[in-house]
Each structure stands twice: as C-alpha cells, then as structure tokens.
Amino acid sequence: SQQGEEDPQALSIQEGENATMNCSYKTSINNLQWYRQNSGRGLVHLILIRSNEREKHSGRLRVTLDTSKKSSSLLITASRAADTASYFCATAPGNRDDKIIFGKGTRLHILP
Amino acid sequence: DAGVTQSPTHLIKTRGQQVTLRCSPKSGHDTVSWYQQALGQGPQFIFQYYEEEERQRGNFPDRFSGHQFPNYSSELNVNALLLGDSALYLCASSPGTGSMKTQYFGPGTRLLVL
Numbered sequence: 001s002q003q004g005e006e007d008p009q010a011l012s013i014q015e016g017e018n019a020t021m022n023c024s025y026k027t028s029i030n031n032l033q034w035y036r037q038n039s040g041r042g043l044v045h046l047i048l049i050r051s052n053e054r055e056k057h058s059g060r061l062r063v064t065l066d067t068s069k070k071s072s073s074l075l076i077t078a079s080r081a082a083d084t085a086s087y088f089c090a091t092a093p094g095n096r097d098d099k100i101i102f103g104k105g106t107r108l109h110i111l112p
Numbered sequence: 113d114a115g116v117t118q119s120p121t122h123l124i125k126t127r128g129q130q131v132t133l134r135c136s137p138k139s140g141h142d143t144v145s146w147y148q149q150a151l152g153q154g155p156q157f158i159f160q161y162y163e164e165e166e167r168q169r170g171n172f173p174d175r176f177s178g179h180q181f182p183n184y185s186s187e188l189n190v191n192a193l194l195l196g197d198s199a200l201y202l203c204a205s206s207p208g209t210g211s212m213k214t215q216y217f218g219p220g221t222r223l224l225v226l
Contacts, residue, residue, distance in 0.1 A: 004154075030211055031211060033211075041220060042218050042219045043155070043217040044217070090154075092211030099157055099160070099168050100215070102154035102156070102157075104154045105153075
C-alpha cells in the first residue's frame with residue numbers, strides 16, 4: 001500500500017522558474033523523505049525532515065512539513081534542465097521506524 | 113568507492129518460471145532493502161535484510177523470498193512468476209537499520225514476464 005500521495009502528478013515549467021510539489025500522507029510519521037528518480041533508474045535521496053521539524057533547506061531545495069495537515073512540500077528554486085525527473089515523497093510510519101513507504105510521484109519536466 | 117550494484121540489468125522470463133536477482137551493497141553498508149516499482153508507480157517495499165535475517169516484510173506473497181550473505185550482498189527470488197511481476201526491482205543499502213539511515217539505491221533490474 002502507498003501512504004503518500006504527491007500532487008500534481010505531472011508538472012512542466014520553464015527553466016529558471018520555481019517548481020513546487022506537494023505530498024499528503026495518512027498516518028503519523030517519524031520522518032518524511034524526498035527522492036528523485038531519473039528515467040526509471042535508481043532513486044537518489046534528496047532530503048529528510050523529521051516529524052518535529054517544520055522546514056529544511058539543501059542547496060536549491062526547500063522542504064516544509066505540516067504534521068497537523070499531514071502534508072509536505074518540496075520547492076526547487078531556479079530550475080534547470082537537469083532537474084527533469086520524477087520526485088517521490090516517502091514516509092516512515094510512526095509505528096514502524098524501519099520501513100519507508102513511497103508515494104506515486106510527481107513527474108517534473110523542465111522546458112528549455 | 114562503488115555504489116550499490118545490481119545484476120542483471122534486464123531479464124525476460126515466462127509465466128511460471130523462477131528468477132533470482134542480485135544486489136551488492138555500498139561499501140560499509142550492512143542493511144539491504146528490496147523494492148518493486150511498477151510502471152508509473154512509486155517503489156513498494158518488499159523486505160529488508162540485516163545480519164542475514166529478514167527483519168521486515170511488505171505486503172508481498174511468499175513467492176517472494178530473499179537471502180543475505182555474510183558479505184552483506186543479497187538475493188531476491190521470485191517463484192511461479194506472474195505477468196503482474198513485471199516491474200523494476202530496486203535494491204537499496206544503508207549503514208544499519210532505521211528509517212533515519214539514508215538509503216542508497218542501485219540502478220535496478222527490469223524484469224519482463226511474458
């Protein structure tokens with residue numbers, strides 16, 4: 001079963017613009033993670049935010065977490081062609097610290 | 113330092129056959145997790161191995177089994193293949209268990225069942 005659900009399913013923006021993706025989940029969590037996947041290959045871990053954190057930055061990435069709304073957002077600023085990929089949120093359910101559950105992903109396409 | 117490697121990269125099987133996929137973790141990692149990713153979907157957790165034992169399992173039938181060797185490498189076995197088993201199979205390694213440990217993914221094995 002998949003707990004996280006990303007929104008939108010697909011997003012196309014011009015290079016240089018900012019891209020925002022959202023993730024909603026159903027149960028309490030220990031942490032939430034964002035991953036990137038290029039062309040159906042392996043996933044790359046981008047950032048992890050703990051349940052007691054509200055915002056986290058890493059380079060051009062900004063992640064927010066609202067546990068009261070059970071939602072998170074990933075902002076990519078000043079997008080580049082190389083950012084074209086699928087982005088997944090993954091949650092670690094509060095009762096099972098080891099397992100992470102992925103959403104269906106947002107397919108981001110950066111237009112030149 | 114080699115990352116996570118998987119073999120083979122692609123595989124074609126017919127219904128009813130059995131398949132074995134292999135994974136070598138990143139150097140220094142002792143925990144291996146396996147995921148199944150159907151086309152257009154997110155990865156689904158199959159199981160995790162640590163200290164040569166299956167620690168956790170997702171919602172997959174017993175046809176899916178695995179093994180971890182003393183050198184931390186791992187195998188995923190699928191018996192009695194079904195058409196619905198066609199997917200990208202991803203292996204991820206981490207330095208220990210727990211969701212706070214960053215998982216490093218391999219490039220995957222693409223399995224097609226005819």
